[in-house]
Amino acid sequence: MALTPGQYLRKRREAAGLSLDDVALCFETVPPIAAAARAEWLGLVEADAVPLPAGIADALHDAFPFDPRVLAELAYRLADDPDNIAFGYAVCRSCACSELDPCGEGCSWVPGDTGLCTRCRDRGLGAPGGDTIIVATLAKVAA
Numbered sequence: 001m002a003l004t005p006g007q008y009l010r011k012r013r014e015a016a017g018l019s020l021d022d023v024a025l026c027f028e029t030v031p032p033i034a035a036a037a038r039a040e041w042l043g044l045v046e047a048d049a050v051p052l053p054a055g056i057a058d059a060l061h062d063a064f065p066f067d068p069r070v071l072a073e074l075a076y077r078l079a080d081d082p083d084n085i086a087f088g089y090a091v092c093r094s095c096a097c098s099e100l101d102p103c104g105e106g107c108s109w110v111p112g113d114t115g116l117c118t119r120c121r122d123r124g125l126g127a128p129g130g131d132t133i134i135v136a137t138l139a140k141v142a143a
């Protein structure tokens with residue numbers, strides 16, 4: 001099951017209970033643009049219409065928790081070849097939390113289901129037994 005960088009950021013922002021406007025107030029741009037325009041631009045980032053500059057990723061990370069490792073992997077879009085996985089990071093299919101980025105009150109995988117965290121299960125967000133989203137790093141094979 002594919003997950004894009006924009007979808008990942010949206011899931012993590014929504015899990016933090018923040019709107020695009022909330023996040024837009026958490027960082028500045030050079031040259032400065034109005035908060036409303038920043039919120040609109042963030043919407044484009046979440047729609048994968050524009051790439052996310054590295055400096056802004058740091059600012060977003062100050063605004064809401066996510067796993068930079070997962071974001072970097074998604075940005076490389078290397079998960080297209082599942083036969084060549086060297087490392088895989090599972091993320092919750094509801095809120096996209098991960099092992100290094102658990103939900104604020106703490107969560108773990110639902111027993112027998114590494115695609116859904118206990119917080120989301122307890123809130124009825126996401127059916128058990130669905131696809132596991134693995135954010136994967138491809139093995140680099142030296143020629």
Ligand SMILES: [Zn+2]
Nearest residue numbers: 092095117120
């Ligand atoms: Zn979750």
Ligand SMILES: [Zn+2]
Nearest residue numbers: 097103107117
């Ligand atoms: Zn969680």
